[in-house]
Amino acid sequence: MPQMIHGTAISIGGHAVLIMGESGSGKSDLALRLIDRGAILISDDVVFLKTRDNTPILTVAPNIAGKIEVRGVGIFDVDFIASAPLRLVVEFVDAPDRLPEDIAHTTIGDYVVAVSKLNPFEQSSPIKVEYALRAVLDRGALPEFTSAVSAEESLPS
Numbered sequence: 001m002p003q004m005i006h007g008t009a010i011s012i013g014g015h016a017v018l019i020m021g022e023s024g025s026g027k028s029d030l031a032l033r034l035i036d037r038g039a040i041l042i043s044d045d046v047v048f049l050k051t052r053d054n055t056p057i058l059t060v061a062p063n064i065a066g067k068i069e070v071r072g073v074g075i076f077d078v079d080f081i082a083s084a085p086l087r088l089v090v091e092f093v094d095a096p097d098r099l100p101e102d103i104a105h106t107t108i109g110d111y112v113v114a115v116s117k118l119n120p121f122e123q124s125s126p127i128k129v130e131y132a133l134r135a136v137l138d139r140g141a142l143p144e145f146t147s148a149v150s151a152e153e154s155l156p157s
Contacts, residue, residue, distance in 0.1 A: 002048040002059065003109050009042035009058040009084075010034050012133055016042060016058040016084035018108065019120075021092040026120035028069045030090070033126040035068075041080040044068040049086070049109045056086040056111045056143050086143055088133050089115045103141050111143040 008019045008027040012034070019027045028044055035041060046061040059082060060066075066080040089106050096118045106115040116132035118125055135141075 002050045004061075005047045005049055005058075005108070006045070007047050008044045009047045010039040011042055011081055011084040012039045012130060014084055015087040015133060015137065017088045017090060017129060017133060018047065018058060018086060018113075019090045021120065024071075025092050029071065030120045030125055030129070032068060032070060034129060035078060037126050037130070041066070041068055041078050042082075042084060043080070050083075051110070054145060056109060056113070057083050058086050059083040086111070086113060088129075088136050089113050090129055090132070091115055091117045092120050093117045094119060103136060103139060107146060108143075110146050112146050113143040114141045 005018070008031045009016050010019070010031050019030055021027050031039070031041065031044060042058050043060040044064060044067060046064065048059045048061060050057045050059055060080060066077050067075050068078050069075050086108065089108060091106065103114045104117065105112045107113070114136040116129065118128050
């Protein structure tokens with residue numbers, strides 16, 4: 001059963017990035033700037049998380065497929081793809097760490113996923129998302145399933 005997530009998802013090179021933040025925090029704005037750099041929209045504001053072949057997949061919310069909110073201007077049609085495997089979560093902070101020691105992680109659904117914390121309105125934020133995704137892919141830091149082994153499997157025989 002798909003899990004509904006409040007966020008915006010884009011695909012960069014076939015890898016999904018989930019942008020998380022409060023309403024009005026800049027999710028669509030950052031996605032729009034990433035789209036301008038070549039990313040493709042998956043879904044704006046509402047995203048569905050599914051599992052396929054033990055991989056978290058972000059999918060479009062059908063009723064808003066191909067729509068993105070451009071705050072202060074309106075809702076527009078853009079190219080989109082229906083789904084892509086989740087590789088990175090972006091969370092918003094006012095003052096990100098200058099040099100994070102390692103790739104941080106967060107939990108989305110049943111998965112532990114790499115997370116990048118940044119200020120969405122810095123001019124370099126779209127480029128930072130691209131670099132963070134590259135770091136995750138270069139290190140092979142793919143999402144990991146978190147659910148515990150079933151009680152039956154953990155009992156000694």
